[in-house]
Amino acid sequence: MAEISRRTLLSRTVVLAGLAVGTGLGFAKGVRHRVAEPPPPAPAALTDALSRQQRLLAGYRAVGNDPARPALAGLRADVTAHGDALQALLERYPGWRLAQAGRPASPSASGSPSASGSPGSSASAAPVVTSVTSLAAASTADARALSDAVLAWPAAEQHAVEVVPVLASIAACLTSHAQVLA
């Protein structure tokens, strides 16, 4: 049996004691696992705006083309462009992207007339309009809803500088649509 010096014995004892204390503390400490929290959902005003856009687009498709109203196709193209812009804004929110990834088929802004809006949205429950008069009324109502969103949007919200001007432009556009359809 090999002999060891007193100094070596002492140092090994100190190391072992340190390890024991460390291990003990490790077991005594509460373990907190990092659980992935889902990102917050996109602002309701934005998902509501997309739902309204989809209803309006469905309305334009239901009304179809009217030779007496040559502007209809252009107005419909505007509404389609609004949907694309709203989708692009929503893509900035991880909560929206996550929700879309979990869906079997995400509703596209320029999608089918039956595409539904966001779950729980008041706009998605509204019936699809089927006359030019109803389109005008829906455009006015949507412009008002967007204007309310512009006024209420918190300046400190992370994407406010990008979102607010786009919503305002869409509101102004829909106001001019109501003028054309009147």
Added chain:
Amino acid sequence: MTGASDPIVDGLQRVLAAQHLAVFGYPVIGVHLSDSAEVDRAWQWEASHRLRRDALAGQLLGRHADPKSAASDYSPPAPVTDRASALGWAVRIEESAAAGYRYLLGCAVRAGGEQSTIRRQALAGLAEAARAATYWRGLASPDRPTTPFPGAP
């Protein structure tokens, strides 16, 4: 008086510049219109822009900023020689006003806080400019009287 660091002042100056352009441009446009309804509209909007210009100057003074003066001359994008070119310039004038108001809205957001009065002013101005542009555009091309994002760069 400067107010250069105030984003709201910056936005109001931009809108004011657009109003100066409109007040200069509408009389030129009116000369080339013959339909009484169109002439009436041109007068109406000229008066509206004049009122807005004066109100904006007052607003800027209230914020201790010097309202920018009108330029001595404004050049239309193309020579205004007939009804078609006059309509084209009217559209450009209103698009310029819409761009100013949309910019003001962005300034209001950047300034922080609610800025509800400025936001309302910008929204109303943007909508009014979009309506006016739609009217003039519709006379020139009835099948495409609107644009999807009024005021967008």
